[in-house]
Amino acid sequence: MKKSNFITLDSLSLQEFDENSELIPLMTPEDEEAINNEELPETLPILSLRNTVLFPGVVIPITAGRDKSIKLINDANKGGKVIGVVSQKDESVEDPSAKDINETGTVARILRVLKMPDGNVTVIIQGKKRFKVAEVLTEDPYMNATIRDMAEAKPAVNNKEFSAIIDSIKDLALEIIKESPNIPSEASFAIKNIESNSFLINFVSSNMNISVAEKQSLLEMNDLKKRALATLKFMNVEFQKLELKNDIQSKVQMDMSQQQREYFLHQQMKTIQEELGGVSHDEEIEEMKLRASEKQWSKEVAKHFDKEISKMQRMNPQVAEYSIQRNYLELFLDLPWNEFSTDKFDLKYAKKVLDRDHFGLEDVKRRIIEYLAVLKLRNDMKSPILCLYGPPGVGKTSLGKSIAEALGREYVRISLGGLRDEAEIRGHRKTYIGAMPGRIIQSLKKAGTSNPVFVLDEIDKLSNSHQGDPSSAMLEVLDPEQNNEFYDNFLEMGYDLSKVMFIATSNSLSTIQPALRDRMEIINVTGYTIEEKVEIAKRHLLPKQLKEHGLTESHIKIGKAQLEKIVEGYTRESGVRGLEKQIAKMVRYAAKNIAMEEDYNIKISNEDVIEVLGGPKLERDKYENNNVAGVVTGLAWTRVGGDILFIESILSKGKGTLSITGNLGKVMKESATIAMEYIKSNADSFGIDSAIFDTYNVHIHVPEGATPKDGPSAGVTMLTSLVSLFTQKKVKKSLAMTGEITLRGKVLPVGGIKEKILAAKRARIKEILLCEENKRDIDEIKADYLKGLTFHYVTDMSDVIKIAVTDQKVKHAKKL
Numbered sequence: 001m002k003k004s005n006f007i008t009l010d011s012l013s014l015q016e017f018d019e020n021s022e023l024i025p026l027m028t029p030e031d032e033e034a035i036n037n038e039e040l041p042e043t044l045p046i047l048s049l050r051n052t053v054l055f056p057g058v059v060i061p062i063t064a065g066r067d068k069s070i071k072l073i074n075d076a077n078k079g080g081k082v083i084g085v086v087s088q089k090d091e092s093v094e095d096p097s098a099k100d101i102n103e104t105g106t107v108a109r110i111l112r113v114l115k116m117p118d119g120n121v122t123v124i125i126q127g128k129k130r131f132k133v134a135e136v137l138t139e140d141p142y143m144n145a146t147i148r149d150m151a152e153a154k155p156a157v158n159n160k161e162f163s164a165i166i167d168s169i170k171d172l173a174l175e176i177i178k179e180s181p182n183i184p185s186e187a188s189f190a191i192k193n194i195e196s197n198s199f200l201i202n203f204v205s206s207n208m209n210i211s212v213a214e215k216q217s218l219l220e221m222n223d224l225k226k227r228a229l230a231t232l233k234f235m236n237v238e239f240q241k242l243e244l245k246n247d248i249q250s251k252v253q254m255d256m257s258q259q260q261r262e263y264f265l266h267q268q269m270k271t272i273q274e275e276l277g278g279v280s281h282d283e284e285i286e287e288m289k290l291r292a293s294e295k296q297w298s299k300e301v302a303k304h305f306d307k308e309i310s311k312m313q314r315m316n317p318q319v320a321e322y323s324i325q326r327n328y329l330e331l332f333l334d335l336p337w338n339e340f341s342t343d344k345f346d347l348k349y350a351k352k353v354l355d356r357d358h359f360g361l362e363d364v365k366r367r368i369i370e371y372l373a374v375l376k377l378r379n380d381m382k383s384p385i386l387c388l389y390g391p392p393g394v395g396k397t398s399l400g401k402s403i404a405e406a407l408g409r410e411y412v413r414i415s416l417g418g419l420r421d422e423a424e425i426r427g428h429r430k431t432y433i434g435a436m437p438g439r440i441i442q443s444l445k446k447a448g449t450s451n452p453v454f455v456l457d458e459i460d461k462l463s464n465s466h467q468g469d470p471s472s473a474m475l476e477v478l479d480p481e482q483n484n485e486f487y488d489n490f491l492e493m494g495y496d497l498s499k500v501m502f503i504a505t506s507n508s509l510s511t512i513q514p515a516l517r518d519r520m521e522i523i524n525v526t527g528y529t530i531e532e533k534v535e536i537a538k539r540h541l542l543p544k545q546l547k548e549h550g551l552t553e554s555h556i557k558i559g560k561a562q563l564e565k566i567v568e569g570y571t572r573e574s575g576v577r578g579l580e581k582q583i584a585k586m587v588r589y590a591a592k593n594i595a596m597e598e599d600y601n602i603k604i605s606n607e608d609v610i611e612v613l614g615g616p617k618l619e620r621d622k623y624e625n626n627n628v629a630g631v632v633t634g635l636a637w638t639r640v641g642g643d644i645l646f647i648e649s650i651l652s653k654g655k656g657t658l659s660i661t662g663n664l665g666k667v668m669k670e671s672a673t674i675a676m677e678y679i680k681s682n683a684d685s686f687g688i689d690s691a692i693f694d695t696y697n698v699h700i701h702v703p704e705g706a707t708p709k710d711g712p713s714a715g716v717t718m719l720t721s722l723v724s725l726f727t728q729k730k731v732k733k734s735l736a737m738t739g740e741i742t743l744r745g746k747v748l749p750v751g752g753i754k755e756k757i758l759a760a761k762r763a764r765i766k767e768i769l770l771c772e773e774n775k776r777d778i779d780e781i782k783a784d785y786l787k788g789l790t791f792h793y794v795t796d797m798s799d800v801i802k803i804a805v806t807d808q809k810v811k812h813a814k815k816l
């Protein structure tokens with residue numbers, strides 16, 4: 001035996017062993033040869049092993065606790081030191097008999113016996129040769145049995161396959177040792193030094209991490225090549241398990257170190273932030289909690305806030321969700337919750353404020369004061385929402401502002417024009433990227449109180465689209481029964497809007513969703529007459545512009561005559577927005593002169609107006625003379641106020657066709673046909689020869705073809721135009737008219753009377769023809785507006801002709 005080759009065993013205290021005995025030898029091929037040639041004894045004492053298998057050549061320590069085993073070891077140690085070692089089939093059997101042990105075992109030589117302090121005996125044995133138990137002779141005091149030799153089929157020395165398997169076993173064994181933290185690296189020296197193939201297989205099999213049964217199966221294999229292959233398979237499995245284990249371990253380790261790294265960096269950042277005087281996240285949260293404690297929110301909101309803030313506390317401040325959560329909670333803190341301003345409800349003061357800010361509009365102001373009076377008496381806000389309706393620039397929005405001031409409330413305004421997405425009103429859920437609360441909640445945050453005056457501008461221009469229906473969200477906002485729990489998607493909570501005073505403005509009633517219109521009290525703000533506009537300009541617009549341009553009244557004076565010129569020549573509107581712009585131009589002109597020290601005190605003359613604004617841009621809507629047959633003045637209503645229009649018709653030789661031009665809608669064309677047919681059937685009463693209907697073509701035209709026109713209110717005008725045409729008689733001077741006609745010859749009332757009257761006045765019309773039923777509209781109009789106008793009320797189309805068409809022939813009357 002070569003003493004230089006030795007194996008270290010971790011289960012054994014080698015130091016102790018070294019001190020007392022020789023080193024454990026490795027089995028060389030020569031040793032193996034010698035052992036194989038040794039004659040086996042016929043009988044052997046059999047030591048049963050519970051949890052291991054002894055392979056030939058391998059040295060293992062065994063601790064014996066059972067009396068039988070201790071006696072066997074002691075006897076053998078005193079004698080020939082050779083024993084038979086067989087593993088138990090079932091390790092739990094305490095006192096195994098013949099049937100409990102495997103048939104195949106290994107002859108072993110006792111190398112050393114160590115007596116342990118606890119009475120156990122540790123024996124170090126080395127396997128020599130396999131055997132089969134032939135017959136168990138005695139079981140007491142320990143098992144003795146006759147044994148048989150076992151032949152081993154060894155492959156030829158030059159068997160390449162076998163050599164390859166052996167090489168693989170060696171390589172894999174080295175890999176396994178490398179990967180296993182528990183096997184000392186010296187083991188790899190041992191592997192490298194093993195010269196005997198069968199010992200290599202046995203050594204590896206013995207040290208592999210496989211079950212006793214598996215080890216036993218290896219021991220029982222007679223064919224060495226097969227045994228080598230089976231060993232290699234087990235090794236592969238073990239290697240894969242090891243790799244997997246290491247993989248998991250390194251991952252776990254990496255996760256841990258990543259976490260540690262992040263923690264470390266966060267700590268560093270926190271320190272840096274604190275050094276720089278910034279707010280650390282903890283401080284931020286503390287500050288939020290402090291602010292929250294001052295809020296007057298309901299239990300429900302407080303609970304929700306607490307839940308959300310503890311969510312924020314658990315978050316990593318570096319992730320994007322953290323800032324979303326912070327914004328969310330800041331919205332809660334910024335929003336007013338049950339924070340009210342005290343209402344003034346001094347109606348005299350309210351009237352004063354309204355009068356101060358707005359000239360005229362007596363009716364409107366009266367209704368607003370009445371509305372406020374009701375609010376004062378009822379002392380709650382569950383009254384209809386005001387809707388100020390009228391053409392642009394008549395002061396609807398600024399009335400809202402004055403109401404806020406009169407009541408001593410905050411003022412906020414949103415424009416609903418062109419708003420198509422419901423989320424604009426209700427907000428996006430906060431999980432969306434860039435999500436925000438809706439405009440209602442945003443405005444309340446801006447207002448800072450829970451009861452502001454909230455102006456909803458252009459409510460008629462809310463539009464529907466595939467992104468939802470904003471008007472249904474608006475319905476919830478404006479419904480006093482529902483709006484105490486208005487749900488905003490971003491806020492994820494109901495918000496009480498019931499104390500908010502909503503005022504809507506609108507240019508048209510027909511485009512407001514009917515359900516919305518029902519919820520509102522409509523107040524009509526009509527346009528202004530020229531005189532009123534001049535007054536508004538003098539009292540409000542000019543002082544406002546002077547202030548904005550840093551001037552005072554001593555710098556520039558614009559007389560009434562010039563203001564009137566500006567109104568008539570440069571603006572065409574019911575409101576005063578355009579007028580304000582023109583005045584701003586005049587003020588800028590003065591400011592320039594003053595700044596250049598050319599003139600300190602400017603009194604604007606007519607020439608100045610032309611110099612600054614250019615020649616008058618607009619001819620006043622003038623009534624035209626009545627020298628031509630078939631030309632009649634009608635009154636029209638548009639979204640931007642009233643207007644006058646002319647209906648012209650001519651005759652040409654032909655076959656009696658009727659053509660209509662001027663960009664007219666279907667209803668207006670129908671009016672023309674009705675008028676024509678009515679005249680045909682009543683030709684005699686108008687003194688018209690029916691023959692001309694077949695010999696002349698009629699063409700009706702409504703000028704300004706670029707502007708689309710529609711509606712039934714031009715019916716009476718068309719009728720008058722055609723009668724005048726067929727009779728070649730003059731239409732009454734300075735007369736304008738509006739009214740729908742029917743085939744039976746009736747005249748029906750129409751809308752927009754106030755605007756139409758204002759337009760007629762602007763055009764210097766003197767007489768107006770209307771349906772009898774429209775009289776009640778006229779009665780509602782301020783007497784001032786009606787000054788200088790004569791009204792003719794009719795019910796029948798024949799009355800229209802009687803009033804409108806004179807007996808005089810026109811200048812160049814056609815002979816028909």
Ligand SMILES: Nc1ncnc2c1ncn2[C@@H]1O[C@H](COP(=O)(O)OP(=O)(O)OP(=O)(O)O)[C@@H](O)[C@H]1O
Binds near residue numbers: 361390397575
């Ligand atoms: N009666 C008035 N007295 C004083 N100023 C007026 C009056 N009417 C309108 N104004 C002024 O005209 C300007 C335009 O008014 P505002 O913006 O309120 O019009 P609006 O009716 O709301 O128009 P829109 O329908 O286009 O929103 C404001 O500067 C307003 O102060």
